[in-house]
Each structure stands twice: as C-alpha cells, then as structure tokens.
Amino acid sequence: MKLLIASDIHGAATWCARLMEAIERHQPDRVVLLGDLLYHGPRNDLPADYAPKQVISMLNGIASNVLAVRGNCEAEVDQMVLDFPCMADYALLADPASGHDLFLTHGHVYGAGKHNSIDRMPKLRPGDALVYGHTHIKVSEEGPSGIWLFNPGSVGIPKDETHSYGIYEDGRFEHVVMEG
Numbered sequence: 001m002k003l004l005i006a007s008d009i010h011g012a013a014t015w016c017a018r019l020m021e022a023i024e025r026h027q028p029d030r031v032v033l034l035g036d037l038l039y040h041g042p043r044n045d046l047p048a049d050y051a052p053k054q055v056i057s058m059l060n061g062i063a064s065n066v067l068a069v070r071g072n073c074e075a076e077v078d079q080m081v082l083d084f085p086c087m088a089d090y091a092l093l094a095d096p097a098s099g100h101d102l103f104l105t106h107g108h109v110y111g112a113g114k115h116n117s118i119d120r121m122p123k124l125r126p127g128d129a130l131v132y133g134h135t136h137i138k139v140s141e142e143g144p145s146g147i148w149l150f151n152p153g154s155v156g157i158p159k160d161e162t163h164s165y166g167i168y169e170d171g172r173f174e175h176v177v178m179e180g
Helices: 013-026 052-060 076-081
Strands: 002-006 030-033 066-068 090-095 100-105 129-131 139-142 148-151 164-169 172-177
Touching: 002 013, 013 052, 013 164, 139 172
Parallel strands: 002 030, 030 066, 100 129, 129 148
Antiparallel strands: 002 164, 090 100, 139 148, 164 172
C-alpha cells in the first residue's frame, strides 16, 4: 500500500499544483488529505497564491482516489464543492501488509499534543500510527505506548518554511519537501 499524505493546502493553488505533479510522479494507491484544504483560516495570512476555486478543480480531478478528513477550517460549503467526503473527524485505514492501523485526523479533535495539536490520543495499539496535520510542522517519531506519530507538514502555509507532504509505503513514513 502506497499513500501520498498531504495537509493544510489552505487554498494555495501554486502549491496544490505542485502536489498534483507529485501525485502523478508517485502514483499512490490513495491520496490522504488531512484537512484545511480550501480556506486560509482567520489565524493565517492569506497565501500569496490563494485561489480556492483552482484548488477545488485540482482536487476534484483526483476525487476517486482521495480519502479525506475534516480540518478546523472546513465547513459545509466545502463539502458542497468537493466531489469526495471531507467532513469526518477521522478515518481508520488498515495496512494489511503490516497488520497495523493508521488513524487519520487533522489534529484539532484528536492529536498528539505536539506543536499546538490537541492532546487527545485515540485508542491505538503499539505499532499503529496517528497521522495528523493542523500544526503545519513535520513530525515522524515514536510517541506514547509505541504509537508512531506522523505529520506531513503543510502544503500551503508551512510553519517551518518548507512546503511538504508525506509518503507511506512498506510500513514506513517519509517526508518530501517540495521545491519553491
């Protein structure tokens, strides 16, 4: 199972286009979107390339391959314009090869308590992974009780100055930094 994992696009069309190029290059089995897709949010500056209608078009072009969860900036209107479900607080994805589960969430309802994500861990088994966004900061480390913590960083508004996404393959997570 190969996943491309992205979070926090925030309507940034140029960076979403680079993400679409990465999806084409990697050919993942699924694209996992961890929320905050279209709106920049009241706490963030407006991205220089803010064009949510363009982002809608790009994401709808891959709708059949998307598994998405709701971020703190999603609203009912986002679901009205996107061709894939995006309003669940989490999704659970089993990796048949490893026997572990990936708990996919944004980080504002369930989270690892790192970098301003909520400290509310879901019930997982050792070896499972909590995959979250929200903080715009990359994380890949073992957390409490042997749970792997992975945050792909942010596509549109990174807080660590590097636009990024993640790849999950053969039971391993990897960060990929997009060039500016």
